[in-house]
Amino acid sequence: MLNILITNDDGIRAKGLRTLIEIARPFGNITVVAPQDPMSGMGHAITVSRPLRLNLLKKEENYQEYVCVGTPVDCVKMGLRIPLENQNVDLVLSGINHGSNASSNVIYSGTMGAAIEASIEGVKSIGFSLLDYHHDADFMQAADFMRKIIADVIETQIPRGISLNVNIPKAKKEDIKGIKICTQADAHWVEEYLARKDPWNGDYYWLAGEFVDGNVSEDSDIYALKQNYISIVPVQYDLTAFDMIEKLKHLNL
Amino acid sequence: MLNILITNDDGIRAKGLRTLIEIARPFGNITVVAPQDPMSGMGHAITVSRPLRLNLLKKEENYQEYVCVGTPVDCVKMGLRIPLENQNVDLVLSGINHGSNASSNVIYSGTMGAAIEASIEGVKSIGFSLLDYHHDADFMQAADFMRKIIADVIETQIPRGISLNVNIPKAKKEDIKGIKICTQADAHWVEEYLARKDPWNGDYYWLAGEFVDGNVSEDSDIYALKQNYISIVPVQYDLTAFDMIEKLKHLNL
Numbered sequence: 001m002l003n004i005l006i007t008n009d010d011g012i013r014a015k016g017l018r019t020l021i022e023i024a025r026p027f028g029n030i031t032v033v034a035p036q037d038p039m040s041g042m043g044h045a046i047t048v049s050r051p052l053r054l055n056l057l058k059k060e061e062n063y064q065e066y067v068c069v070g071t072p073v074d075c076v077k078m079g080l081r082i083p084l085e086n087q088n089v090d091l092v093l094s095g096i097n098h099g100s101n102a103s104s105n106v107i108y109s110g111t112m113g114a115a116i117e118a119s120i121e122g123v124k125s126i127g128f129s130l131l132d133y134h135h136d137a138d139f140m141q142a143a144d145f146m147r148k149i150i151a152d153v154i155e156t157q158i159p160r161g162i163s164l165n166v167n168i169p170k171a172k173k174e175d176i177k178g179i180k181i182c183t184q185a186d187a188h189w190v191e192e193y194l195a196r197k198d199p200w201n202g203d204y205y206w207l208a209g210e211f212v213d214g215n216v217s218e219d220s221d222i223y224a225l226k227q228n229y230i231s232i233v234p235v236q237y238d239l240t241a242f243d244m245i246e247k248l249k250h251l252n253l
Numbered sequence: 254m255l256n257i258l259i260t261n262d263d264g265i266r267a268k269g270l271r272t273l274i275e276i277a278r279p280f281g282n283i284t285v286v287a288p289q290d291p292m293s294g295m296g297h298a299i300t301v302s303r304p305l306r307l308n309l310l311k312k313e314e315n316y317q318e319y320v321c322v323g324t325p326v327d328c329v330k331m332g333l334r335i336p337l338e339n340q341n342v343d344l345v346l347s348g349i350n351h352g353s354n355a356s357s358n359v360i361y362s363g364t365m366g367a368a369i370e371a372s373i374e375g376v377k378s379i380g381f382s383l384l385d386y387h388h389d390a391d392f393m394q395a396a397d398f399m400r401k402i403i404a405d406v407i408e409t410q411i412p413r414g415i416s417l418n419v420n421i422p423k424a425k426k427e428d429i430k431g432i433k434i435c436t437q438a439d440a441h442w443v444e445e446y447l448a449r450k451d452p453w454n455g456d457y458y459w460l461a462g463e464f465v466d467g468n469v470s471e472d473s474d475i476y477a478l479k480q481n482y483i484s485i486v487p488v489q490y491d492l493t494a495f496d497m498i499e500k501l502k503h504l505n506l
Binding site: 038040041042043044045046047048049051052053054071073074077078081082104106107108113116120152156158159161162165181183184186188191192193196202203204205206207219232233234235236237238239240241242244245248249251 | 291293294295296297298299300301302304305306307324326327330331334335357359360361366369373405409411412414415418434435436437439441444445446449455456457458459460472485486487488489490491492493494495497498501502504
């Protein structure tokens with residue numbers, strides 16, 4: 001039986017995690033290690049200056065569930081080293097995130113942080129996100145597509161260092177047109193800080209903003225999602241900008 | 254005069270930040286926005302579920318210093334939008350980090366998270382790290398090289414989306430051989446969790462481990478640093494694994 005580790009960044013109580021567990025369970029032995037609290041925006045953060053906690057919540061045949069006081073990346077690191085110590089792990093699944101991780105969102109995403117961590121550790125991984133921020137979003141519309149992606153990834157050789165960033169449009173099952181392999185769109189957030197006063201007249205701020213698609217290319221994830229396709233971007237953690245190497249070598253550095 | 258924003262991930266009291274401020278001050282108007290607490294390992298994390306604070310600590314001619322209750326990426330976002338609102342910012346400097354951010358450390362690094370955030374926002378940026386974790390490390394041995402790198406970057410066209418990951422060997426000034434443009438080495442951490450008991454017999458864990466260089470290529474940062482060169486890796490935030498796009502298109506997805 002396959003050994004599958006599941007995590008997310010919306011926390012152990014999130015509906016998206018429960019849907020992913022339901023979809024993944026028929027594929028093998030499931031170990032869930034999910035954060036105690038919501039961890040949106042945690043990117044690839046790890047906990048180094050505080051101790052970590054990992055507590056078993058549930059154990060039954062082919063299923064165990066732990067809650068972790070840590071980030072999504074901590075969940076993957078702890079999951080592989082404590083409950084799954086000395087075991088071969090076949091797949092790490094992360095999500096289903098409440099909200100888009102397309103385009104540059106991948107950088108800030110705890111969901112994708114967890115998937116990327118698995119790829120660094122040599123385990124195949126998929127991060128799933130639905131373009132619906134609602135806590136009660138309907139994650140089952142794309143369930144058949146997700147089963148197909150998981151089954152295909154299990155059968156496919158994927159090099160170490162590559163994870164898959166899967167984003168699902170907010171659409172009814174019958175309106176989802178299919179799956180496209182995409183590039184990361186060059187879109188971005190336009191942000192501002194909203195200032196508030198606390199009861200002692202001190203300033204504090206909330207980060208707010210909107211995502212601007214701009215003029216994205218036709219091979220990008222944002223473009224595919226707008227056409228109601230599920231987008232898959234293969235993601236690597238080698239950040240080297242190879243194009244720049246020769247250019248910089250010509251500098252006077 | 255140039256407008257320069259400085260941040261770090263070791264927090265506002267870190268010696269490395271003070272050295273970077275000292276080195277950068279002759280280059281222009283300096284705005285420091287640094288985290289209140291140490292933020293090592295925060296990667297590209299942003300604060301979304303709690304309010305942020307930004308407090309002015311010091312203001313004098315061509316210099317202002319703020320402390321931020323947030324991550325290094327929050328510091329860059331807030332710095333550009335609050336004290337430097339509506340101003341053209343020429344350069345973001347991050348560091349000098351106490352410890353290496355070479356190879357895959359770039360992914361976990363708050364220092365580089367801040368530099369990458371600047372590159373997303375279209376501002377030139379450099380993250381500096383010294384391969385010495387000591388809180389009282391001697392950051393001045395490489396000061397002449399750092400001045401040269403900053404001066405050269407100011408004069409150079411660098412495309413949006415590219416930041417520079419500069420790592421400095423722990424060596425005396427006279428032993429540093431020069432500067433090399435490098436790729437991100439394919440080296441990694443071998444980690445374990447050390448279990449402890451709290452006074453109520455509850456388990457908790459500390460992440461521990463060592464970085465294993467392995468068989469790194471001669472064009473990589475780790476290799477250059479071992480030869481006592483300063484390494485510069487141009488870093489991009491487009492994570493698309495382009496090599497994989499065609500391979501995945503042939504799948505049955």
